[in-house]
Amino acid sequence: MLQIKVAQGAKPGEGGQLPGGKVNGLIAKLRYAVPGVTLISPPPHHDIYSIEDLSQLIFDLKQVNPKALVSVKLVAEAGVGTIAAGVAKAYADLITISGYDGGTGASPLSSIKYAGSPWELGLAETHQTLRGNDLRGKVRVQTDGGLKTGLDVIKAAILGAESFGFGTGPMVALGCKYLRICHLNNCATGVATQNDKLRKDHFIGTVEMVTNYFTYVAEDTREWLAKLGVPSLGALIGRTDLLEMLPGETEKQGHLDLSPLLGSDKVPADKPQFCEVEKNPPFDQGLLAEKMVEMAKAAIDAKSGAEFALDICNCDRSIGARVSGEIARVHGNQGMAKAPITFRFKGTAGQSFGVWNAGGLNLYLEGDANDYVGKGMTGGKLVITPPKGSPFKTQESAIIGNTCLYGATGGKLFAAGTAGERFAVRNSGAHTVVEGTGDHCCEYMTGGFVCVLGKTGYNFGSGMTGGFAYVLDLDNSFVDRVNHELVEIQRISNEAMEAYRSHLQSVLAEYVKETESEWGAHLLENLDDYLRKFWLVKPKAANLASLLSSTRANPQ
Known part of the structure; x- marks a missing residue:
């Protein structure tokens, strides 16, 4: 899977936001950056200024690797459903709705505290909008942003997700104490640091810890399904009828109308509740690109000019992406x-002439x-x-x-x-x-x-x-x-x-x-x-x- 992170300001530009003290030789090599220089990550992707630009990037990725699913990550906010509909029309295979709660501790404080909203709001709007526009059956929907337990998975499925992302939970299982000092390079548990001594002396994480954590989440999810009388997680997707609105404990809560989250009366019941296709193929398949692959296939296999x-x-x-993908798959980038x-x-x-162009x-x-x-x-x-x-x-x-x-x-x-x-x-x-x-x-x-x-x-x-x-x-x-x-x-x-x-x-x-x-x-x-x-x-x-x-x- 290849993911375009539109939601996350800590990804465009130079990769995850990182102070210069943490940019060692390995990280600089991996990110094609300069050791010791702070990595800045401005929010915009400078090749995406419209839905057409995003559609082109999705097409670029599907050309260089036809076997990959292409995902687009969006932030939960008002209007995200409309954006998600555009993403589905741009032929993405998967859409992730990311909530505000979660993410790295190395991001600027303003991004951590004031960006985004709860995933529940964005997910519900996205699911309803996709169903209302006959797009839900063409694209998978995932959510993340602070999911921790099986009950979170159940809630997400009810609101329309069929895939669930975990980041902070597994980190805590590996020993993270959520100190939010990732940017200082002195993580007390040796998780988020490039300091070899801290890693050696304090990191206690093992594969079994993560395995046990996800086993717990799966067991918890299965028990909740049994309580609800639902045979499978797939059968739970979009079942907002299983949610009940409570009157609230205060007068202010009593005035809060949560019915838009349920949305059961907005979309006909016969509309798909989950993705029904393996992929969401673009309307044009790149005939010239395929012809180029046919012409060059023998030369690639024989490694001859x-x-x-x-x-x-x-x-x-x-043009060039399909051939570059074939070269990289067989011989690597510079083979x-x-x-x-x-x-x-x-x-x-x-x-995108020459996009992803490979050596050779x-x-x-x-x-x-x-x-x-x-x-x-x-x-x-x-x-x-x-x-x-x-x-x-x-x-x-x-x-x-x-x-x-x-x-x-x-x-x-x-x-x-x-x-x-x-x-x-x-x-x-x-x-x-x-x-x-x-x-x-x-x-x-x-x-x-x-x-x-x-x-x-x-x-x-x-x-x-x-x-x-x-x-x-x-x-x-x-x-x-x-x-x-x-x-x-x-x-x-x-x-x-x-x-x-x-x-x-x-x-x-x-x-x-x-x-x-x-x-x-x-x-x-x-x-x-x-x-x-x-x-x-x-x-x-x-x-x-x-x-x-x-x-x-x-x-x-």
């Missing part, structure tokens, strides 16, 4: 890097592409150029859309034209050259490098903690476009920056070789004249001497 040519149109979404498979396309690519997959596109190019890519090469003989100036013309290279961890992207907004957000290892970008370029970047051969938008480098960038500033406006909170800029024209001048020259040479860009060739031929116009952008805490060595570890 191959090259193919195809036409593409903007109805073809997530075919030395025997690459190359596809050459002509036309306009739809959303090279995609060349003569035309242009929409949003999310190279999102989550881990290796390989994406090269996008205008059609042969195009009369326009590439440095003034858009060739790829918004949110490209979002969350990329490796590989190379060369685009002979400009990119849209949020280019290379949370880039953690990819190498890229483009001829201009919109706002928020390099936001939350933690690795790799970005080379922009033209204008950028505002808020460049916001939250950037790793990697570096070269930016060509022809009109001396870049200083006002940088977010100076975490990054600093300096020229590379002085003698002390000889290594970076040499690196920039090699980057331009490779870019021109791959794209045949006239603007790139002009800059390369006249680099001595333009060198004083380039800025180097790097995190304030980064050592100049180590930046270049870190980029050379990029897998190709």
Whole structure:
């Protein structure tokens, strides 16, 4: 199962909110971050600003791993039912409604105390809305957020859940004392700490403790089912007739109307109460993607290189994801890097061209592409150029859309034209050259490098903690476009920056070789004249001497 955590502000950005003192070498490696640097997790996913964006991400995930169920986690709040209906229409297989009670102790206090509402309210609204829109039979519904006992499971099933998430309960079973000091790295029970001594001396957890806990929950659930006279948990889903409203013990409680939670009179009884299908397949199955898999299957199995040519149109979404999934399944992320498979396309690519691109997959596109190019890519090469003989100036013309290279961890992207907004957000290892970008370029970047051969938008480098960038500033406006909170800029024209001048020259040479860009060739031929116009952008805490060595570890 693959879960998109829309509910949780402690997941987007750089992973779970974590102070720098807890970011050791292992965690930094796993999250493609910088050791010792605080991991910040802003609430929005920058590739999800509409239900269509969410639908595209679900499609991306189903393309790269067709066997996986895709789950979307939503927070229990007023109106969550409407959002859940949209998620079901976006072809998610499972929806999780998360309550306010539970979650990590490392999150900001404001998030712990003031975000979300009880799961009971969100779950009831979601179940009723899905039934009322003939969607309940297409999607599973789960709830979590402080479930502890079998009685909690019974209540959740009655209100419409068929799956139940536990987090805090098993942690307590393993020894957690709920001290809420997870962020301090000195957990008294050795559960939430990277301190080896505390783990060794104080952690008492065993597999049997968790086994016993869930056995208790299952037994408790079975006993409650027997008391209610219901033969199975499945038969209990949506049975709000088993709930009784009490008058309350005070006058204020007496005025509280809980009938909307029951909702038995709002939806016809013949509507499904639980999911009736194994998966919720999208309406378009990606015919071009399947054709690519057929063409490349023999080369993948034999681990041999191959090259193919195809036409593409903007109805073809997530191109490259299916082949990348096959490569990763058989050989791992970088298993075919030395025997690459190359596809050459002509036309306009739809959303998510080169998404999740694996090492050993090279995609060349003569035309242009929409949003999310190279999102989550881990290796390989994406090269996008205008059609042969195009009369326009590439440095003034858009060739790829918004949110490209979002969350990329490796590989190379060369685009002979400009990119849209949020280019290379949370880039953690990819190498890229483009001829201009919109706002928020390099936001939350933690690795790799970005080379922009033209204008950028505002808020460049916001939250950037790793990697570096070269930016060509022809009109001396870049200083006002940088977010100076975490990054600093300096020229590379002085003698002390000889290594970076040499690196920039090699980057331009490779870019021109791959794209045949006239603007790139002009800059390369006249680099001595333009060198004083380039800025180097790097995190304030980064050592100049180590930046270049870190980029050379990029897998190709």
